[in-house]
Amino acid sequence: MAQYYIDPSREGFDAFKALPRDEPIHMLNLLRFRDEAEYPDGHDHAGKGWSGRRAYQEYGAASGPIFRRVGGSIVWRGAFxxxxxxxxxxxxxxxxxARYPNSGAFFEMIKDPDYQLAVVNRTAALVDSRLMRFEPGEGGDGFG
Known part of the structure; x- marks a missing residue:
């Protein structure tokens, strides 16, 4: 039976927090959208019939200014x-x-009250996701 993930596990988030906080990080995001977004009852977007992709666009529009304010940028994007x-x-x-100048910037983003309002759109949008932290490395012409 397939297992789905939307939010970090306690163990995963604790492992993230235990890593160095003063160096640049890259966060790999993999997204699978719901056919129809699932908002909580009473939310402004509930009942609008939005697709998961549309709800994720709303998340991006609302969280983007916060992401940029903390120094975040997208270094690669692709369609499966x-x-x-x-x-x-x-x-x-x-x-x-997504690139962050350090994990402190990521924490600043997720603690922002406006981000916490925006993330409801992400939760409504996704049926499954992965979020993985990497230490940035150098590109080049080989695999090793």
């Missing part, structure tokens, strides 16, 4: 085409890598 290695039942709609 095929699973070459990995479970065949796990297809993603979109993926991107």
């Amino acid at each position: 085409q095929a699973m070459v290695t990995g479970p065949g039942d796990k297809d993603w709609h979109d993926g991107f890598v």
Whole structure:
């Protein structure tokens, strides 16, 4: 049976917090959208019939200014085409890598009251996601 993830686990978030906080980080985001967004009853966007993708666009519009204010930027973005290695039942709609100047900037973003309002759109939009932290490395012409 497939398992789905929207929010960090306690263990995953604790591992993130235990890593160095004073160096640049890259966050790989993999997204699978709901056919129809699922907002809580009474939310302004509940009942609008938005797709998950549309709800995620709302999340991006509302959280983007906060993301940029803390120094975040998107360093790569792509649309899923095929699973070459990995479970065949796990297809993603979109993926991107967000760069933060340090994990403190990420914490500043997620603690912002306006971000906390915006993240409801992300939760409504996604049926599954992955968020993975990486230490940035150098590009080049080889795999090693």
